[in-house]
Amino acid sequence: MVYKSNPPKPNPPKSNPPKSNELPTSNSSHGFFPKxxxxxxxxxxxxxxxxxxxxxxxxxxxxxxxxxxxxxxxxxxxxxxxxxxxxxxxxxxxxxxxxxxxxxxxxxxxxxxxxxxxxxxxxxxxxxxxxxxxxxxxxxxxxxxxxxxxxxxxxxxxxxxxxxxxxxxxxxxxxxxxxxxxxxxxxxxxxxxxxxxxxxxxxxxxxxxxxxxxxxxxxxxxxxxxxxxxxxxxxxxxxxxxxTFDELASQWRRYGRSNRYLHELYGIDLMRAITFQECCFRLIRWIVKEVPKFSFKAILGKASLIDILTTPIGLFTARARYYGQMEAKLPEKAKIIDWL
Structure with missing residues (x-):
């Protein structure tokens, strides 16, 4: 049996953990506590x-x-x-x-x-x-x-x-x-x-x-x-x-390298290329359609700057991931599995 369905979104906790050396105790008197x-x-x-x-x-x-x-x-x-x-x-x-x-x-x-x-x-x-x-x-x-x-x-x-x-x-x-x-x-x-x-x-x-x-x-x-x-x-x-954008690009390039390595190990699909022409088309559509739409919503308090800039940032991360994928090659040593 393998988990296949989309998991529910958790409610992120709002409180910060204590910083003292006091140890909390479990709320469960009948919990399962293996080593x-x-x-x-x-x-x-x-x-x-x-x-x-x-x-x-x-x-x-x-x-x-x-x-x-x-x-x-x-x-x-x-x-x-x-x-x-x-x-x-x-x-x-x-x-x-x-x-x-x-x-x-x-x-x-x-x-x-x-x-x-x-x-x-x-x-x-x-x-x-x-x-x-x-x-x-x-x-x-x-x-x-x-x-x-x-x-x-x-x-x-x-x-x-x-x-x-x-x-x-x-x-x-x-x-x-x-x-x-x-x-x-x-x-x-x-x-x-x-x-x-x-x-x-x-x-x-x-x-x-x-x-x-x-x-x-x-x-x-x-x-x-x-x-x-x-x-x-x-x-x-x-x-x-x-x-920062540098950190974001580094993160998505690493995702791209992971794609390449797993492709070489398992044959998974690689991310398709996003061409310069496709980028231009999507940016023009963003300027003509999305910017006016979300700007109007922002005036009404129903959208934010994030909504307005989702498309160009998404293109930025997609290109970074693609470049990471294209630059990577799985080293022979990386195929080695360690054993206990």
Missing amino acids: VSVVIPIYNGEEDLQELIACLLAQTYPKEQVEYLLVDNNSSDRTLTCLQTAAEHCPITIRPLREVQIQSSYAARNTGIRAASGEIVVFTDADCRPQPQWLEALVQDFVKPNVVMVAGEIAALKSKTFLERFADRQETLSQKHTLANKFCPYGQTANLAIRRLVLEKVGLFRPYLTTGGDADICWRIQKEGIGSLEFAANAVVQHRHRA
Whole structure:
């Protein structure tokens, strides 16, 4: 069984996690609390660590049933020192690890998996902000033996710039897009849990892959027909959107590289070219039809600048994705799968 329908949109939490060292307790007296290992790869994440660890401290999951494996991926800032300090002083189990041989978040995740002792391995990222009920909500579906993967929702942090508000409107980060992938559903590693037993059977991440590894591991698991991928809408992590055009272009070029790599690994369809002529046609139509329409609505308070500029920004991201796809080529080493 594979998750195929569009998942419901969660209500993003409005409150920020507590920043004290007080540990919350679970509201559920009869919950399902297996031993869990949370793996978080970190590269130059010093600025994110304080908020990240505050979010981990705020988790309602029983602290004796979870370990946090924070893997420094050869950072050049004070990430490792900060991790070691947190491990010494926090009332939760934080295990600082290092991956210095391969510069890839997937290699760092593999290092965490190898050191993990939990029966469920959970993944998120250093720039994510897990909400207090996140871990507890994420693992509940594993009470069903046929469930081998669970994806939680990824909501946006409060938007500060116009581009962040645009991406929020488009729900760029939401798992509902990846879970509805026409080739095969998958969950992004910003919010994903997998049974360790399954990783023993199908292997770990491809350590030399730099993007697309979340789709790859989910597809390998589903290809084996081992069990189902479920969606936990209430297991929410928040993530920041790209704030500048350079960051936005980099993000969509990376999506394009992922397309190319997965095409070479699985034969998925590549994104078609958007020609210069098509861009011109769509921009002319935008100027003639959409700008007057949404400008009038904006005067009436029924539209915003985001509505007016959706078409040109959409063309910008589509072109960036296409260029990323055309420039990329899967390295031979990236086909290697690590094993426990």
